[in-house]
Amino acid sequence: MDHSNSNTDSRQKGRHFTIKDRCLIEAYHNQKYSNRAIARRLNCSPSSIGYELKRGSKITPNSHRKRYIAEVGQDAYDNNRKHCGRKIEFFKHRRFMEYVVKHFHQNDWSLDACVGRALVVDGFSKDEVVSTKTLYKYVDQRLLGIINLDLPMKTTRSTKQHRVRQNLRKLGCSIDERDPKIELREEFGHWECDLVLGKKTKDDEVLLTLCERKTRMFLVIKIPDKTADSVMAAFKELRKEYGAKWDQIFKSITTDNGSEFAKLSDLEAVSKTLVYYAHPYTSCDKGSVERHNGIIRRFIPKGERIDKYSIDDIFGIQMWCNSLPRKILNYSTPEELFDSEMDKIYQI
Structure with a gap:
């Protein structure tokens, strides 16, 4: 190495070339120095010199071959710097x-x-x-x-241990007897049903919740208590509301084995609605209504009395759930899809 011509102390290794460095590269290159020789003088790698010569070379008017020009190399560098770095x-x-x-x-x-x-x-x-x-x-x-x-769902959730209860009372048809086509969610009119409790005392009201599997339409009905009679009274009012079209709108209902739903299978005697009971301690059998019950907890925390909330409050929660765009519905809302299905039924 020619120490008299070395420039190792004047330039820190790894630093970007300056216009002064490029002028030196141009001078050395014109004097026929090799890339390695230029690199030794500028204290950089030979590949850096090769890349620089490639970026800063152009065909000059007086010659038919490319020639490195320091100003061209600097312009290319400045232009590249404008586009470098990660943009937010x-x-x-x-x-x-x-x-x-x-x-x-x-x-x-x-x-x-x-x-x-x-x-x-x-x-x-x-x-x-x-x-x-x-x-x-x-x-x-x-x-x-x-x-x-x-973000209400951005927390870790613990799952309950699965338990098998012996000698469970049979309330009606098991979900195992349900038509497998219902699982596909392609046919309208199949619902899931559950209760949402507040203070868990006999003097507090409860919410009866229903979710239609295809459209995710969600109904929330306030009832006096969690007895089977109160549940059936609510369904009696629903049947009055939908009248002759009940059988087309409520083709099946899937619920759990709680005593509050003990009389639900009585619907089969007065309508064409089929009632199915989920497996014990298997909330995923009616996951849609369970998911919507979780949404209710955004507005009514666990342990808070239901009777503190008016009918208008409950209706407001129901409206919000049904007007929320859903990814699984291609960002339509449950209300939009439910209204479309209802239009088909009432046109028949």
């Missing part, structure tokens, strides 16, 4: 972010509902939105004005 999509999609924050806070939509509804219904293009995963990342980074505590 948040700042490129401000209109969509305002849409998300508005519907999250005003309509209590989930982040995924915001993404899907924006694309499917509200006219946003794919270039104008970010993914659901990215939105959750922005929440973690506190860019959205939404924090993790605002």
